[in-house]
Amino acid sequence: MAAALEVKGLKKSFGDVTVLRGVDFTLAKGEGAVLLGANGCGKSTMLRCLNRLTSFESGTVRVHGTDVSTLAGAKLKIVRRELGYVFQQFNLIGNVSVFQNVLFGALGHPGGGLINSLSAFAPQAERDRAMHCLERVGLADKAPFRAHALSGGQQQRVAIARMLMQSPTIVIADEPIASLDPKAGREVLELLFRIVSEERLTVLCTLHQLDLAREFGPRIIGMKDGRVVIDAATDSIHISELEGLYRADGATSAASASRHAAE
Structure with a gap:
């Protein structure tokens, strides 16, 4: 192999x-x-x-x-x-939405960048993928919540979703x-x-x-x-x-x- x-x-x-x-x-x-x-x-x-x-x-x-x-x-x-990293500290931006935190996982994608990773400007395909990643970790319903409002376990799930967004x-x-x-x-x-x-x-x-x-x-x-x-x-x-x-x-x-x- x-x-x-x-x-x-x-x-x-x-x-x-x-x-x-x-x-x-x-x-x-x-x-x-x-x-x-x-x-x-x-x-x-x-x-x-x-x-x-x-x-x-x-x-x-x-x-x-x-x-x-x-x-x-x-x-x-x-x-x-x-290489997608998941750390002990969740490294989320607490005062922005869970959805936005996951979108930041696309920063390194071809044609990406900060502007295209912002929820207001992200292509529909990236927005759909961010929701799919949140569904994978069971937090699609938390997408509009600010990250700091979630429990520690939920925040680590968001970090995993962000990592998956990186592909x-x-x-x-x-x-x-x-x-x-x-x-x-x-x-x-x-x-x-x-x-x-x-x-x-x-x-x-x-x-x-x-x-x-x-x-x-x-x-x-x-x-x-x-x-x-x-x-x-x-x-x-x-x-x-x-x-x-x-x-x-x-x-x-x-x-x-x-x-x-x-x-």
Whole structure:
């Protein structure tokens, strides 16, 4: 199966602090994985490197075969459209409508721009698509509401609709439920993974909840100290290996160590 996202030897430092120490993994088209690791292990930095929101010193990131490290200007913008991000913070504009927030997802479309993404000037096709995206997340009835009037779970659903409006092929969800209560968080995860499955999108989702990671992620990529130390099908990983990602001593299980040595 063709690769949607390839990361090889990715290294990144901030001054004297090395954050990424040669990260390697590949996601096939339509594949889903959960990314785990303690705070400070380099997860968020790595995610921001994928579309060059953060630069990196060495290594390669390929999106559908295109090396992003060699791109700039319009060519980089084209590749960035392929990656749709959902963040812990919803990053909505609170005092404008839900519908307008979703329309902003079309800013990067060919022929787009700020004017054509405003509800008063947006082409009918874009307006129809924005409503379709809201229907996908169950919030079509909230289209005229201001975003700040919605609950946290609803705002994250709007953020997912805005991401869908972008028409990405790869979804990067960086702790999308960290700001939500357990019930709302589960509902958002169920929605996100259902949509990416139905749309056959590739998804990489960072979580801290091991039970949810094992439930929703068919594959788990575990990072520690700037490296990938676990990369396997979820049902082949013992819970002690996942817990090891959060231990200060850096220990992982013998099973994990032997598997990576074999690979």
